[in-house]
Amino acid sequence: MRVLSVTSEIYPLIKTGGLADVAGALPGCLAPMGIQMRTLVPGYPAVKAALQNIETAHIYPVFFGGSAQILSATASGLDLFVLDAPHLYERPGNPYTGPDGKDWADNAIRFAALSRAGADIGKGILPSFKPEIVHVHDWQAGLVPAFLHYEGGAKPVTIVTVHNLAFQGQFDPALLPEIGLPDEAFALDGVEYYGTIGYLKAALQFADRITTVSPAYALEILQPEGGMGLDGLLRQRRAIVSGILNGIDTDVWNPATDVNLAANYDVRNLTKRARNKTALQKRLGLTLDPMRPLFGVVSRLSWQKGLDLLADVLPALTAAGQLALLGSGEKSLEEQYAAAALADPENVACIFKYDEALAHLIQAGADILLVPSRFEPCGLTQLCALHYGAVPLVSRVGGLIDTIIDANEAALATGVATGIQFSPVNAVMIEAGIRRAVGLYQDKNTWTELQKNGMRSDVSWHQPARRYAALYHEALRLPV
Numbered sequence: 001m002r003v004l005s006v007t008s009e010i011y012p013l014i015k016t017g018g019l020a021d022v023a024g025a026l027p028g029c030l031a032p033m034g035i036q037m038r039t040l041v042p043g044y045p046a047v048k049a050a051l052q053n054i055e056t057a058h059i060y061p062v063f064f065g066g067s068a069q070i071l072s073a074t075a076s077g078l079d080l081f082v083l084d085a086p087h088l089y090e091r092p093g094n095p096y097t098g099p100d101g102k103d104w105a106d107n108a109i110r111f112a113a114l115s116r117a118g119a120d121i122g123k124g125i126l127p128s129f130k131p132e133i134v135h136v137h138d139w140q141a142g143l144v145p146a147f148l149h150y151e152g153g154a155k156p157v158t159i160v161t162v163h164n165l166a167f168q169g170q171f172d173p174a175l176l177p178e179i180g181l182p183d184e185a186f187a188l189d190g191v192e193y194y195g196t197i198g199y200l201k202a203a204l205q206f207a208d209r210i211t212t213v214s215p216a217y218a219l220e221i222l223q224p225e226g227g228m229g230l231d232g233l234l235r236q237r238r239a240i241v242s243g244i245l246n247g248i249d250t251d252v253w254n255p256a257t258d259v260n261l262a263a264n265y266d267v268r269n270l271t272k273r274a275r276n277k278t279a280l281q282k283r284l285g286l287t288l289d290p291m292r293p294l295f296g297v298v299s300r301l302s303w304q305k306g307l308d309l310l311a312d313v314l315p316a317l318t319a320a321g322q323l324a325l326l327g328s329g330e331k332s333l334e335e336q337y338a339a340a341a342l343a344d345p346e347n348v349a350c351i352f353k354y355d356e357a358l359a360h361l362i363q364a365g366a367d368i369l370l371v372p373s374r375f376e377p378c379g380l381t382q383l384c385a386l387h388y389g390a391v392p393l394v395s396r397v398g399g400l401i402d403t404i405i406d407a408n409e410a411a412l413a414t415g416v417a418t419g420i421q422f423s424p425v426n427a428v429m430i431e432a433g434i435r436r437a438v439g440l441y442q443d444k445n446t447w448t449e450l451q452k453n454g455m456r457s458d459v460s461w462h463q464p465a466r467r468y469a470a471l472y473h474e475a476l477r478l479p480v
C-alpha cells in the first residue's frame with residue numbers, strides 16, 4: 001500500500017512541536033506492515049540542507065507566484081517529496097513566523113501551495129508514486145481534501161490527523177481565487193468558517209477519515225468545551241472520527257543507551273538513575289540534594305500547557321522540592337519563570353530554548369515530570385517520562401487520561417499505577433497534585449513501583465502503527 005503523508009514539520013529535519021515527532025516516526029513504523037509511506041514537506045532551508053539522492057520529480061513553471069519543483073529525495077532515513085518553492089519557503093528561522101515573531105503574511109499561500117502539491121501527487125502527477133491514501137496533518141495540509149473534492153474525478157482516500165485543534169489556519173476569503181478554490185467552496189458545507197477560509201475546517205469537512213492522537217481527545221473534541229468551534233462539524237461526522245495514541249521512538253528515547261545522560265540505566269538497575277539527578281542539579285546550579293524531589297517540565301510555553309497556573313503555585317513546589325524547566329514560547333511566561341529562578345536559584349532553574357539533549361537529561365534526572373495542560377491531544381513528554389522512570393504528574397485531560405494510570409488506592413492495590421492525575425485544571429488542584437506526588441515520593445517502595453510500572457509500559461509505536469495500518473485498510477475498503 002502506498003501512502004502520501006503531507007506535513008509542514010518532520011523530525012529530525014524541522015520541528016516546532018510534537019507534530020514533527022509523529023510525522024517523522026510514522027513511515028518507519030508502518031514499513032514493516034507493507035505500507036510504503038512517502039512524506040511531502042516544504043523546502044525550508046533546514047530541510048533542503050539535509051537532502052540526499054535528490055531528483056527532480058515534477059516542475060511547476062508557475063506556482064503561487066514563482067516557479068517551483070517537487071524534489072524526490074532522502075534525508076535521515078526518510079523518503080521525501082520536497083516542495084522546493086524558494087519564494088515561499090526559503091526564509092530563516094521558524095516555519096510559520098518571521099524574525100519579528102509575527103506570522104508570515106503569506107501563510108495562506110504558503111500552505112495552500114503545500115496542499116496543492118499534495119493533491120497533485122494524490123491525483124497521480126508523479127508516475128513513480130501514485131498513492132492510494134493521502135494522510136494529511138493539521139491545518140497546514142488541510143486544503144488537500146478540499147482541492148480533491150472540488151476537482152472531482154478519481155481521487156485517493158484522504159485521512160486527516162488533528163494534532164491540535166487550537167491551530168485552525170483561518171484566512172481572508174478574498175484569497176479564494178488565488179488559492180485556487182472555486183467560488184462555490186465558500187459555503188457552510190465547504191471551506192467557509194466563521195466568515196474566513198478555514199484550512200482545518202476544510203479537512204474536517206472533506207476528508208474520508210478524521211483521526212486525532214488519543215481516544216479521549218477524540219471524544220473531547222465532539223463537545224462544545226473541547227471542540228474549539230469545530231465540534232458541530234465533528235459531531236456531524238462522528239462516525240468517521242477516531243483516536244489513535246502516539247508513541248515515541250524508543251531508539252531515540254532509550255535510557256539504556258542515551259548518550260545525553262550522565263549514567264545509562266534500565267528497569268533492572270534503576271539505582272544508577274540517581275547519577276542523572278545529580279548531574280542535572282549540577283548543570284542547572286540547583287542545590288545538590290538527592291532526597292529533595294525534583295520536578296521537571298519540558299514544554300512549549302503556551303496557554304495550552306497550563307504553565308501560568310504552575311507559576312502561581314511555585315512557592316508550594318519549592319517548599320518541598322525543586323523545579324527544572326526547559327521550554328520556549330510566550331514571552332510573558334518566560335519572564336515570570338525567569339523571575340522565579342532569580343528569586344530562588346537553589347530550587348528553581350529555567351532554560352528558555354529548544355535543547356534536545358537537555359530534554360533527555362531532564363527526563364532521566366527528574367523524579368517527577370509535570371504536565372499541567374488545560375487540554376492535551378496526546379502529549380509526548382509524559383510518554384518519554386514513563387520510559388525514563390520520571391513519574392508523570394498530569395492533568396486529567398485528553399491523551400494524558402489515556403496514557404497515565406493514576407496512583408489511586410485501587411491502582412496501587414492492583415499494582416498498575418504509573419503516575420498522578422489531577423482535575424480540574426486549576427492552581428489549587430495542581431498544588432494538591434504536587435503534595436500528593438511529594439507524599440508518594442517519600443514512600444520509597446511505592447515510588448519505585450510507580451517508576452517500574454511506567455518503564456514497563458509500552459510507549460513505542462508498535463501498537464499505534466498497527467492501528468494506523470488497520471485504519472488505512474478499513475478506509476480503503478469502505479471509502480465514504
Ligand SMILES: Nc1ncnc2c1ncn2[C@@H]1O[C@H](COP(=O)(O)OP(=O)(O)O[C@H]2O[C@H](CO)[C@@H](O)[C@H](O)[C@H]2O)[C@@H](O)[C@H]1O
Pocket residue numbers: 016017018019021022163164213246298299300326327328353354355356359376377378379380381399
Ligand atoms: N524546549 C524544548 N527543548 C527540547 N524539546 C522540547 C522543548 N519543548 C518541547 N520539546 C519536545 O517537543 C515535543 C512536544 O510534543 P508534545 O506532544 O508534548 O506537545 P505539542 O503541543 O508540541 O504537540 C501537539 O502534537 C502532538 C503530536 O501529536 C501531541 O502529542 C500534542 O498533544 C499536541 O499538543 C516533545 O518531543 C518534547 O520533548
